[in-house]
Amino acid sequence: MSAAVAVRPRAAGVRLWVRAFPTLLRIGLAEALAYRAEMLVWMLTTTMPLVSMVLWQSAAQGTQLGPTKLGSAELTAYFLLTLVVRLSTSSWVLWLLTEDIRSGALAQRLLRPVHPLLGYVASQLASMPLRGALVLPLAIALLWNLSPHSLTHDPVQVALFVLSLPGAWLLSFLSMTFVGLLAFYIDSAAGLFYVWVGLYTIFSGYLIPLVLLPTWLGKLATWLPFQYMLEVPVRMLLGWPIAGGARDTVAGRLAALQSLGIQYLYVGVLLLAVMLLWRAGLRRYAAFGG
């Protein structure tokens, strides 16, 4: 070995993260491809909206449900879009994080000079192309068969929908990370994933449109971030009223814009909470087994 000397000072901080990120993504994609069968199975398990669609279609046969009079066509469009948004914005970082903390594998990530959370971001984002390859044909085929009136024709609403997708992914990722970091404090963190999934299933609109929830539960849902991970983007593309704004009107656009603002506000708050919990958790970290 020759005693080589570095020819330039190495990057640090954010500059290092930016330089390293493309490689993290590339390696993440290679891992996603290595686990392609597992990912396909996982994605097939997230087809709950299709089951919900069939159930609610039969419940709505010949009638209209809820205060907004949802009929069979609206429910079909809702659940198909729910499936597409869910598949394109979901994350499983909670499972990875709790497992890494519990097993001590987090130690290997901590030894590297790039923030471990950035590694998790890259691994989740890297699976997007694979997910897209699976989701897009499904989405196109399903949406092709929808009535043209089921979706909004307002380009502003469509643009807001597109902007809400990264927000939905960030919210999903950060909320999962926050819950996952509780593994620093809880001896057995395996159940945390199921707590999160339970809350998400009820309060995001995954199982049932929030408007069909009992009034008190619907009100509770408006105070929680889960609807911004799923139902709010779905409503934007459907052109359903958001926070009282009517379809394809200026008021409707403003209401949708406001929801987008609240979504990103939640992102900011959760990011701060995650950073604080991360810092406090590391002080307690015992790196057992690792």
Add this chain to the structure above:
Amino acid sequence: MDKLEQVAASAIRVRGLCKSYRVFKRPGGLWPAVRSLWHREYEEMQAVRDLSFAIEPGERVGFLGPNGAGKTTTLKMLSGLLHPSGGEILVGGYTPQLRQTAFLQQITLVMGQKQQLLWDLPPADTFELNRAVYDVPRAQYQRTLAELTELLDLSQVMKTPTRQLSLGERMKCELAAALLHLPKVLFLDEPTIGLDVSMQVTLRQFIRDYNQRYGATVLLTSHYMEDVEALCPRVLVIAKGRLRFDGELKSLVHSLRPEKRVTLRLPGPAPAGVLEKIGTVVQSSGTQAVVQVPQAELRAAMSYLLDALPVIDLTVEDPPLEEVMRELFAETDGPAAKTEGAGSP
């Protein structure tokens, strides 16, 4: 250079280091399990107590102690994975638990029982990942990788998924991945565990070579005393979280076992009573005998043996390090632990 400057120039400086864990305790059985739902009892476990030492740049130091002595906990604190409960650490001038980029870029921690290699991808992908996260310049990376590939004979395994590699191949790749950024401080925790003898020799040679070429500091824990003998002129011995010895390996062995071990090859069994006259008989079976002789009496013992017995072959060695360590660990386990030689920076 005065004492203060020496301390500042140390590669590793540890002073009054402590680490305690809060461990949940519960007796077995159903009722204690139910009771623990609302009343949990914790015990404070002291893993490291008031540990102080300094290691100079380029030193190779063995970190020894029985299981649970606090070695791995200390290595984890030195590499910034754990926050100390008390005391202070400086590694290359940095406080490890702050995990500054410049600090992480100049250390590495290899844990023989844990891996950083990506399990389902070939080692080449882990190497590329490390190049990016350590921001190693491309030319330097290619040069270092070529050298490591040649020295560790990795060319055949670079493109094979890690899960399909043997333990020895994985360990060599682990070392390569850990050294690609040319760290100045190496923390090696059981780097040869589970490897066959020839692979252990290869890795020892490689670590020594790296230390000499780059002037890197090496702190190594191992249960294989051959690792320590081959690599570490100096050892730190800890037990129950406290430093029990800090000094040369040779002086540790001589202070614990001031005897030499004489091995004799004879045409037949030695007559009764002959060997006992010169020392403690460790083994006497058929044509081979091993006797432990006080160092001061070695010369007289040799001439007596050569006169009294038809010796075919004779060798004189220090007692095996494994045995000496077993004796030391047994001593340090007791209340009257040996503290002579315990140093501080």
